Amino acid sequence: MSEKKIIATGTPFSEDQQQWLSGFFAGANTRLLKQDDSAQSNNRPLTIIYGTQTGNSESIGDDIVALANDYGLAAELVDMGDIEVENLADIERLLVICSTYGEGEMPDNAEMLWEAISEDSAAKLDHMHFSVLSLGDSSYDEFCLAGRQWDTRLAELGANRVVDRVDCDVDFDDDAEAWSKAALDAIKETGSAPSGAASSAPAKAKKEKSQYNRKNPFPSALLSNKTITGANSSKEIKHFEFSLKDSGLSYEAGDALNVVPLNDPELVDSLIANLGLTGDEVIEGKSLRDTLITEYEIKLPATSFLEAVAAKSKDEELNRLLKNGDKEALNDYLWGRDIIDFIIDLKVNFSVEELMPLLRKLQARAYSISSSSKKHQDEVHLTISSVRYESQGRDHQGVASCYLADRVEENAKVAVYFSPNTSFRVPNNPEAPMIMVGPGTGIAPFRAFLEERESTQAKGDNWLFFGDRKKADDFIYQDEIEAWQASGLLTKLDLAFSRDQEDKIYVQTRMQEKGAELFAWLDRGGYFFICGDAMYMAKDVDKTLHNIISEHGKMDEDAAIAYVNDLKKAKRYVRDVY
Ligand SMILES: Cc1cc2nc3c(=O)[nH]c(=O)nc-3n(C[C@H](O)[C@H](O)[C@H](O)COP(=O)(O)O)c2cc1C
Structure with a gap:
């Protein structure tokens, strides 16, 4: 990627300082692009901060920015990773949109701000008026936990909640829109009026958008x-x-x-047959069969479906698991079972009218x-x-x-x-070293990163850790990777095939073996990326990274944690895990 030079040559900054400042101003420019055109007008300022992993929260924020002017508000949309906790105290009107990741965790870009605001020393927010929208998925144990935590913490710090928090499930469009309108309406009269006359500043050029998006794929x-x-x-x-x-x-x-x-038509037919229906039943002008193929989730059962099955079947085990709150046992029981399994095994029947409200929208x-x-x-x-x-x-x-x-x-x-995944990016600095850990399909974004660096002829060093079970069958993109190694684009390649020898070897084993060099790469400004399995791999890699920093950076545990936090803050340690 060719880096745009923002700091003029001849300025009294070191190369590092210039790089940092360029990054800062580049960020500021992008942020400004996300301001409503009337940001300079007599409208009251509104700050919207978003915590996101896959862009949903940000896209809702974009919609609110577009709406805000109608409410006499000049909205600015800010990535949680781009704001310091000290700046929050100056904000009078704040909307928070935050998703939940991992197992009830903050999305990566929200982590540092959340840590800072959770500290006992965090400043009071008595002048702030706020509301929170949380995004989540009710099939997770900790539904919308991150948003719930923001809501509680802001109130604890003295901020005034203008509208109750709304927790959105995967089908969030309608709830998000209703909350946005209610929150804008309630917050528009709060706080002080802006001083000064309307500015005649010209409207900023908006980035041209395609007509295609989440609502219109x-x-x-x-x-x-x-x-x-x-x-x-x-x-x-x-x-x-x-x-x-x-x-x-x-x-x-x-x-x-x-x-x-689209759902598998054979599976849909099987569901319809097991329910004793024909598929020709009509729902809002469309046949049941077509509706189930195109619009509804027919594999993963929603809680309301399970409760209805439990009530109808009187099945002892399911009733016990739903009532006793042992989520782990319930998850074990649910593993591998889909909606048809319940209908077949527990011999329950639903009419069309009963069934449809129990199904989630296909995502x-x-x-x-x-x-x-x-x-x-x-x-x-x-x-x-x-x-x-x-x-x-x-x-x-x-x-x-x-x-x-x-x-x-x-x-x-x-x-x-x-x-968009704005924190998971090839570094702006073409010379910055990249360390990429992506076993299995986790290789995906790193193929993209390497292609990007190849296309832009970026000079930075690139190090890939890849692995899977067996080299002979699982070394995907082998030809491309070996060609990149031969051309020098891939400076280092470490492979870990767990089942090619008696001892299990994983990517983190290879990292540990090369710990000294890995630390040296980090210490000269390297970026560390992980993609792939969140449950085991990403946790083991994170632990190994801490060990390496501690051992080769000669730091105690706390210092290694602080070092990793600094990497995260600088967006030099980023993850795309699932
Ligand atoms: C790996 C992964 C973990 C998730 N963990 C949770 C969770 O613990 N609780 C929850 O309510 N939602 C969870 N979700 C759902 C997301 O919060 C939801 O898809 C949200 O719309 C994403 O918004 P974003 O694109 O702004 O990040 C998870 C999603 C993924 C992919």
Whole structure:
């Protein structure tokens, strides 16, 4: 990526200082672009801060910025990672939009601000008026926890809640819109009026937007669908290529592409047959069969569905698990069971009228993009492991992964839209070293990063840690990776195939072996990226990183934690984990 020079040459700053300042002003420029045009007018200032991992909170923030002027408010949308806790005390009107990640955790960009505001020494916020919108997914134990925590903490610090928090499930559009309007309406009269006359500053140019987005996905032609794991692999990983021709859409390496799937018609037919229905029943002008294929989640049961099954079937085990609050036991019981399993096993029946309110809306699935648009114009690539397993005596398939793998013909259209991941980016500085840890499909964004650095001829060192089970079958993108090694683009490559020898070797084993060098890369300004499994791999890699910093940086545990926190703050330690 060519870095735009923002600080003039000849200024009394060291190279490091220039780099930092360039980054700061570049950030300030982007932030300003997100201000409402009337930010300079007589409108009351409103700050909207967002905590996001995959862009939903940010896109709601964008919508509010566009709405705010109608309420006499000049809104500014700010990434939680770009604001210091001290600045919060100056804000009179604040809207917080925050998703929840991991197991009830803050999204990465919210972590540092959250830590700071949680400290006992955090300043009082008596002058602030606020409201919180939390995004989450009710299938997680800690539903919307991050947003709930923000709501509680702001009130604890003395801020005045103008509208009650709203906790949104995956189908958040309507709730988010209703909250936005209520919050803007309530907050518009609060706090002091702005001083000074309206400015005649010209409106800022808005970034041109494509007509396609989450609410109006782009029908993209599937150009290619190739299996890239070997015949003897324990899994099937596919490489997909989609066309963006005539979409007006663009993306950055690090972003995600959302695929809006269609349910498997055979599964829908089986569900309909097991319910004793025909499929021709009409729902809002559409047949039940078509409605179930296109609009509703028919695999993952919602809690309301489970409760209805428990009530109808009187099944002892399910009733006990739902009542006793042992979430772990309930999750174990639910693992691998889908909606049809309950209908078959517990012999329950639902009429169409009973069934529909118990189903969740079918959701798009987000995948980390594995291409750089600089290398593949008008194309976007994905690297997806097809989810297939047997459970309860039936074959099960992932909704979106198998929709793409098995049912979309070449050149047929797939509805897609992008989610930005603004913290997961190739560094602006083309010379900054990148350390990338991406086993399995976690390689996806790093293929994009390497393509990006190849296309821009960036000079920085690149180090990839990749692994899986067996080299012979699971070394995906082997030819490309080896070509990058040969060309020198990939400065270092460390491979960990866990089942090629008796001892299990993982990417973190390789990191530990190369600890001294890894620390040296970090210490000369390196960026550390992780992509892949959140449950085990990312945690083990994080632990190993702390150990390496402690051992090779000669730091005690607290100092190593502080070192890692500084990396996070500088966006030099970022994760894309799932
Ligand atoms: C890996 C992962 C973990 C998640 N963990 C939680 C959780 O613990 N609690 C919750 O309510 N939602 C959870 N979610 C759901 C997200 O909060 C939800 O999809 C939200 O709309 C994302 O918004 P964002 O794009 O602004 O980050 C999780 C989603 C993913 C992909």
